[in-house]
Amino acid sequence: MAISFEQIEQHLKTEALKLLESGKVILVLAYGRGYDANHPMPYVAKHPSDVDNIVFNEYCTANLARYLTRYPRRTKIAIAVKAADSRAVVQLIQEDKVCREDLVVLGIPVYGMKNFKTGEVIDSKTTGGLYNPVLYDILLGEEVHGQPVSSPYDVLAAYEAMDKEERWAFWQRELGRCIRCYACRKACPMCYCDPCFIDQNKPKWGEKSPESPGNLMYHLTRFHHLAGRCIDCGECSRACPVDIPLYLFHKKVAKDCEEMFGQAAGMSIGDKPVLVNFRVDDSDKILE
Amino acid sequence: MSFEPKILGIACNWCTYTGADLAGTTRLQYPQNIRVVRVMCSSRINPSFIFRAFQLGADGVLIGGCHPGDCHYNTGNLYARRRLAVTKKILEFSGMEPGRFRVEWISASEGNRFAEVVREFTEQIRDLGPQTKFKISQ
Numbered sequence: 148m149a150i151s152f153e154q155i156e157q158h159l160k161t162e163a164l165k166l167l168e169s170g171k172v173i174l175v176l177a178y179g180r181g182y183d184a185n186h187p188m189p190y191v192a193k194h195p196s197d198v199d200n201i202v203f204n205e206y207c208t209a210n211l212a213r214y215l216t217r218y219p220r221r222t223k224i225a226i227a228v229k230a231a232d233s234r235a236v237v238q239l240i241q242e243d244k245v246c247r248e249d250l251v252v253l254g255i256p257v258y259g260m261k262n263f264k265t266g267e268v269i270d271s272k273t274t275g276g277l278y279n280p281v282l283y284d285i286l287l288g289e290e291v292h293g294q295p296v297s298s299p300y301d302v303l304a305a306y307e308a309m310d311k312e313e314r315w316a317f318w319q320r321e322l323g324r325c326i327r328c329y330a331c332r333k334a335c336p337m338c339y340c341d342p343c344f345i346d347q348n349k350p351k352w353g354e355k356s357p358e359s360p361g362n363l364m365y366h367l368t369r370f371h372h373l374a375g376r377c378i379d380c381g382e383c384s385r386a387c388p389v390d391i392p393l394y395l396f397h398k399k400v401a402k403d404c405e406e407m408f409g410q411a412a413g414m415s416i417g418d419k420p421v422l423v424n425f426r427v428d429d430s431d432k433i434l435e
Numbered sequence: 436m437s438f439e440p441k442i443l444g445i446a447c448n449w450c451t452y453t454g455a456d457l458a459g460t461t462r463l464q465y466p467q468n469i470r471v472v473r474v475m476c477s478s479r480i481n482p483s484f485i486f487r488a489f490q491l492g493a494d495g496v497l498i499g500g501c502h503p504g505d506c507h508y509n510t511g512n513l514y515a516r517r518r519l520a521v522t523k524k525i526l527e528f529s530g531m532e533p534g535r536f537r538v539e540w541i542s543a544s545e546g547n548r549f550a551e552v553v554r555e556f557t558e559q560i561r562d563l564g565p566q567t568k569f570k571i572s573q
Binding site for chain 2: 314
């Protein structure tokens with residue numbers, strides 16, 4: 148079964164129009180046309196007449212959950228989510244950043260999404276076998292079944308096999324290229340702190356110039372802040388103008404958290420994020 | 436000159452710091468390479484403290500807290516256990532030697548154990564040599 152992006156677009160438009168006309172929501176977060184068809188942008192439809200501008204194609208990778216926290220509470224929002232994005236919505240609900248009642252989640256079961264920079268299919272890299280949204284009110288299209296399911300952590304194997312010197316050299320090289328534009332932080336649905344720790348001057352946590360020590364501090368702390376919360380959408384690496392594979396580190400931390408605490412981020416509204424939770428019988432072995 | 440490691444100790448006020456006090460009052464000998472900072476609870480420790488300590492030239496970081504179940508605030512060290520476990524994994528995956536970071540549960544009555552852990556950890560860091568990876572060169 149091939150995914151028909153036109154059909155999803157049609158569904159999306161119909162549902163958005165219904166919701167806006169009935170007044171159930173005051174805005175719909177979806178995708179709009181960018182400077183060409185291969186570069187869609189996040190788009191906010193506020194009037195029924197805006198609905199015509201909504202598009203959906205294989206390059207619509209942006210995670211729209213990023214924009215949920217920008218609106219005040221009690222704003223009724225409809226949001227279009229793919230599989231990973233729906234986990235972001237669940238995670239934000241767990242963290243009490245948005246209310247479930249305020250949201251109408253338009254789930255998009257989809258595979259074969261492509262990186263708009265390279266045209267490469269991103270399924271195996273980031274969505275890791277999850278093709279259907281974990282939370283939705285309205286499903287646009289039919290659930291996807293029969294697609295190859297791989298572990299989201301398979302891509303890590305090559306990096307885990309490196310010894311520590313190689314890994315250090317690898318991350319020094321990658322993080323050394325960082326220009327500190329903070330696009331990763333801007334694109335991330337879980338990075339909503341205001342101010343971000345790296346923008347603080349008292350205490351000053353790290354250097355702000357785009358040089359190795361400050362970059363290391365910024366990225367390591369960011370990986371730590373997203374531990375057990377990163378939902379593996381891979382948007383940070385796609386947003387990165389110098390293509391640092393940040394998703395690898397995030398995946399590694401997510402994998403460790405899942406192994407140690409037995410829970411993946413954003414899978415169920417009832418869960419608590421692993422680092423604000425504990426079990427009395429957590430093993431001390433995790434510290435060795 | 437032989438290498439003398441610089442170790443940052445972060446100790447919880449109620450257990451490890453009191454334990455260190457006990458080690459002192461009972462005149463136990465332990466290496467003076469450790470500099471102890473007192474915090475009210477091991478869950479007070481922001482992981483950035485650890486990254487920052489390594490950047491500012493620490494060769495090792497030793498964290499002490501109450502035994503799980505004995506926390507003065509009931510659950511603080513249970514949160515800290517999870518958090519510091521993640522810190523450890525992050526340090527490891529970034530390429531840092533895992534032996535430079537250690538978490539120990541030391542109670543207020545374990546002055547002996549505090550001295551012993553510090554001795555052991557100092558030896559371990561001495562073997563690993565100076566920490567150069569994170570350190571910001573002046």
